[in-house]
Amino acid sequence: VSTTAGPNQNRPFLDWYLIPEAYSAPLVEQALARFAVPPGAVVLDPFAGSGTTPVTAALQGRAGLAVEVNPFLAFATRVKSTFTYDLAALRRDLEEVRRRAERAAANPNGALGEGPAMPRLTRWISPLVVRRVLAVRAEVEAVAHPAHRDLCRLALAAVLRPASNMRLSPHAFGSRVPREDAPVGEWFVQRLEKMERDIREHAGRPDLGRVTLLNRDARALAEVVHNFPPVDFAMTSPPYLNNLDYTMQTRLELFFLGFVRSMSELRALRRAMVVSDAKAMYRDVPDSARVRDVPGVQAVARALAERFRGRGWGWDYAFMATQYFGGMLRMLEGVFCWLRPGAHFVLVLGSSAHGGVLVPVPELVADLAERAGYRVEGIEVLRVRRSSSHGHRLAESALVLRRPL
Numbered sequence: 001v002s003t004t005a006g007p008n009q010n011r012p013f014l015d016w017y018l019i020p021e022a023y024s025a026p027l028v029e030q031a032l033a034r035f036a037v038p039p040g041a042v043v044l045d046p047f048a049g050s051g052t053t054p055v056t057a058a059l060q061g062r063a064g065l066a067v068e069v070n071p072f073l074a075f076a077t078r079v080k081s082t083f084t085y086d087l088a089a090l091r092r093d094l095e096e097v098r099r100r101a102e103r104a105a106a107n108p109n110g111a112l113g114e115g116p117a118m119p120r121l122t123r124w125i126s127p128l129v130v131r132r133v134l135a136v137r138a139e140v141e142a143v144a145h146p147a148h149r150d151l152c153r154l155a156l157a158a159v160l161r162p163a164s165n166m167r168l169s170p171h172a173f174g175s176r177v178p179r180e181d182a183p184v185g186e187w188f189v190q191r192l193e194k195m196e197r198d199i200r201e202h203a204g205r206p207d208l209g210r211v212t213l214l215n216r217d218a219r220a221l222a223e224v225v226h227n228f229p230p231v232d233f234a235m236t237s238p239p240y241l242n243n244l245d246y247t248m249q250t251r252l253e254l255f256f257l258g259f260v261r262s263m264s265e266l267r268a269l270r271r272a273m274v275v276s277d278a279k280a281m282y283r284d285v286p287d288s289a290r291v292r293d294v295p296g297v298q299a300v301a302r303a304l305a306e307r308f309r310g311r312g313w314g315w316d317y318a319f320m321a322t323q324y325f326g327g328m329l330r331m332l333e334g335v336f337c338w339l340r341p342g343a344h345f346v347l348v349l350g351s352s353a354h355g356g357v358l359v360p361v362p363e364l365v366a367d368l369a370e371r372a373g374y375r376v377e378g379i380e381v382l383r384v385r386r387s388s389s390h391g392h393r394l395a396e397s398a399l400v401l402r403r404p405l
């Protein structure tokens with residue numbers, strides 16, 4: 001089964017909004033079958049991203065429990081897993097907003113106000129496209145029904161990246177040939193039509209599960225577990241230790257939809273994320289201290305420090321690694337408390353390499369999991385990527401854990 005988001009395209013609800021590093025719904029379906037997760041069971045994803053785990057679980061009749069720190073992604077998952085609407089009212093509202101938005105986007109001349117305070121906005125998206133987006137946004141914000149408005153917001157969010165100059169892939173981002181203009185109105189209308197079709201086709205299905213969303217830091221779960229039912233199965237793909245700023249993937253969405261209004265708000269969000277980027281590290285986040293006595297992690301940190309000693313860059317990769325693994329340990333401990341005894345937890349993890357130093361992430365996380373009390377049932381290689389820069393073969397693996405009975 002593919003690990004990438006490819007198979008989620010053209011699937012109901014799942015394809016409403018995707019991030020490049022989303023994993024595949026079939027991977028989740030396969031795991032639900034393999035671990036015999038029964039209908040109605042609670043399925044947790046502590047790094048839910050665009051919601052592949054909870055949305056797939058709900059479509060398969062399980063209850064989803066999603067933790068995600070990025071407020072826009074938490075919003076996207078909530079909208080993707082809301083299945084019940086008054087269909088007549090929905091049709092009326094969406095028809096109206098589609099008509100108005102298409103007209104407004106075609107002639108974005110009115111007083112629309114400024115674009116968002118996103119740094120270097122016009123590098124990422126052309127001024128004309130910004131005006132078209134703002135024109136659609138004004139129509140979206142005028143929709144009175146909150147759930148209908150949220151559908152429209154997500155449809156607009158899904159149009160932003162294709163309409164921009166941003167080129168994203170699962171492990172990189174950059175800019176492409178600048179796009180002066182884009183059919184924002186038409187794309188918005190098409191998105192919304194697809195969404196309405198999916199809702200209509202699934203209306204009245206009694207077996208669809210409910211999804212509960214927690215917009216919070218997965219390293220601080222112990223404080224909330226007692227408010228929720230025990231978890232029967234957990235599955236996730238954590239951030240990869242690949243030195244990329246994960247907030248870049250949703251930068252346009254965060255700013256245009258108003259989830260983040262300034263750089264200081266963006267920094268606050270980064271602070272609440274597991275460290276995976278040396279450009280976004282905070283000395284006072286105490287995660288490294290948690291892995292001080294873990295020989296495997298310390299050996300990797302020493303190798304990284306040695307490799308980059310005296311260089312102008314990379315000198316802080318050792319700290320990045322210890323912060324990352326400390327954060328993962330905190331998440332593992334929280335999920336452990338939440339799992340029913342005997343329940344499985346599957347993590348899709350990728351190894352990485354920095355300056356030729358291989359970081360065997362699945363093996364190191366398995367070691368941390370044992371320390372947190374799990375039994376390690378296996379590390380199963382899903383695919384192997386060859387890194388262009390140093391020739392290491394980087395495995396992407398499923399780490400299978402179980403809370404002992």
Ligand SMILES: C[S@@+](CC[C@H](N)C(=O)[O-])C[C@H]1O[C@@H](n2cnc3c(N)ncnc32)[C@H](O)[C@@H]1O
Pocket residue numbers: 019021022023024046047048049050051052053067068069070073216217218219236237238239240246272273274
């Ligand atoms: C690889 S993505 C998950 C993709 C997801 N499986 C999907 O299909 O969309 C990892 C996610 O972890 C989130 N994340 C990072 N640090 C977090 C934290 N401390 N608590 C909760 N979520 C976090 C990121 O915002 C990102 O969405």
